[in-house]
Amino acid sequence: MPTAVEQSKSLFVRRWGEMAAYWGISRTMAEIHALLYATPTPLCTDDIMAQLAISRGNTSMSLRSLVDWGLIERVHHRGDRKEYFVANADVWALFANITRQRQRREVEPILDTVRRCRDLVDEELPRLKGDEAADLRAYRQRLDDMLEFLTAVARIVDLFLRLGPKGLKRVNGVLRKLVA
Amino acid sequence: MPTAVEQSKSLFVRRWGEMAAYWGISRTMAEIHALLYATPTPLCTDDIMAQLAISRGNTSMSLRSLVDWGLIERVHHRGDRKEYFVANADVWALFANITRQRQRREVEPILDTVRRCRDLVDEELPRLKGDEAADLRAYRQRLDDMLEFLTAVARIVDLFLRLGPKGLKRVNGVLRKLVA
DNA sequence: TGATACTTTCAGTATATATTGAAATTACAG
DNA sequence: CTGTAATTTCAATATATACTGAAAGTATCA
Numbered sequence: 475m476p477t478a479v480e481q482s483k484s485l486f487v488r489r490w491g492e493m494a495a496y497w498g499i500s501r502t503m504a505e506i507h508a509l510l511y512a513t514p515t516p517l518c519t520d521d522i523m524a525q526l527a528i529s530r531g532n533t534s535m536s537l538r539s540l541v542d543w544g545l546i547e548r549v550h551h552r553g554d555r556k557e558y559f560v561a562n563a564d565v566w567a568l569f570a571n572i573t574r575q576r577q578r579r580e581v582e583p584i585l586d587t588v589r590r591c592r593d594l595v596d597e598e599l600p601r602l603k604g605d606e607a608a609d610l611r612a613y614r615q616r617l618d619d620m621l622e623f624l625t626a627v628a629r630i631v632d633l634f635l636r637l638g639p640k641g642l643k644r645v646n647g648v649l650r651k652l653v654a
Numbered sequence: 655m656p657t658a659v660e661q662s663k664s665l666f667v668r669r670w671g672e673m674a675a676y677w678g679i680s681r682t683m684a685e686i687h688a689l690l691y692a693t694p695t696p697l698c699t700d701d702i703m704a705q706l707a708i709s710r711g712n713t714s715m716s717l718r719s720l721v722d723w724g725l726i727e728r729v730h731h732r733g734d735r736k737e738y739f740v741a742n743a744d745v746w747a748l749f750a751n752i753t754r755q756r757q758r759r760e761v762e763p764i765l766d767t768v769r770r771c772r773d774l775v776d777e778e779l780p781r782l783k784g785d786e787a788a789d790l791r792a793y794r795q796r797l798d799d800m801l802e803f804l805t806a807v808a809r810i811v812d813l814f815l816r817l818g819p820k821g822l823k824r825v826n827g828v829l830r831k832l833v834a
Numbered sequence: 835t836g837a838t839a840c841t842t843t844c845a846g847t848a849t850a851t852a853t854t855g856a857a858a859t860t861a862c863a864g
Numbered sequence: 865c866t867g868t869a870a871t872t873t874c875a876a877t878a879t880a881t882a883c884t885g886a887a888a889g890t891a892t893c894a
């Protein structure tokens with residue numbers, strides 16, 4: 475492979491890996507994903523091990539996670555018992571997947587907890603008077619603010635995901651008008 | 655403080671801390687922030703150390719980061735040389751801050767890199783023919799897809815931030831129509 | 835100016851997370 | 865079934881990140 479392209483791919487893989495932490499996936503998972511995304515041809519475990527210089531175990535576990543996340547797929551070639559892998563080429567599907575998982579893993583548990591925190595305060599509030607009650611009401615108010623905000627965001631994200639890939643430009647247009 | 659409320663606050667602090675990793679801030683930073691958000695009264699370093707059972711050094715560094723992020727503020731009481739801290743109570747401002755920082759730290763570097771990767775491919779493409787050129791064009795296409803998607807998202811986030819707190823409900827309403 | 839109260843820094847250490855590699859397991863072809 | 869190639873698992877290990885605490889630094893007051 476020519477050198478400018480090699481550079482391009484390795485740059486892409488490296489940067490994708492650096493960003494991994496932010497997206498809640500490990501560096502290796504992200505690098506493997508980037509490599510597959512950059513390579514339309516299916517790759518097998520050994521290809522990946524060689525190109526990224528990582529162990530067989532790590533490769534196996536990371537590939538499994540990526541399949542679980544729905545970011546890559548297994549491919550079989552007839553007459554060859556090796557497994558090959560390809561990345562999902564649809565960028566929208568990629569981010570929709572990640573967003574859905576994060577929604578479920580991050581936003582929903584927080585919402586549950588904040589609701590429970592609010593209920594615990596409500597148990598106690600009627601029994602109190604004066605300064606202590608005032609402080610508590612302030613805390614309770616903040617929990618409510620948080621709750622309202624988070625549910626609004628969750629709803630918007632949900633609507634957004636339903637819009638699908640073609641919705642991106644429409645949303646852009648609509649928002650542009652709202653801002654103006 | 656009554657026990658149901660104690661439970662409520664410690665639950666809130668713990669959960670906020672667990673979510674920290676996802677948001678790119680450390681557990682302690684998140685816990686301190688949660689504690690301050692849950693406590694409308696300003697707290698000093700010793701209050702925080704005591705309540706979260708963490709060291710002075712850790713407290714000091716985390717508080718500084720939180721101030722840098724714009725998530726909390728320093729407060730001074732006359733006749734007292736201690737520094738006190740309060741959380742920004744505005745939930746919208748909180749998330750707008752985090753979003754802006756993540757945009758700058760994550761989305762922009764990725765965009766720069768992907769553009770550079772594309773340019774490197776374009777350097778090489780005209781010199782190639784046949785299968786190799788086809789593979790390369792596929793890679794180049796994927797970089798373009800990614801670029802288009804990321805710039806669209808960046809634009810939307812930007813518009814969103816400009817809308818401010820009152821825009822949340824309007825966006826919700828508008829999106830709801832788009833989906834229907 | 836010195837004494838005191840408070841804050842910051844950072845080398846050392848602890849903790850959490852990711853990775854290796856070899857053994858165990860599975861899947862397939864003959 | 866048997867032998868072999870491929871994959872998975874997981875205890876040991878490496879690496880990255882966060883935390884501690886004591887020493888150094890800074891600000892304020894008498």
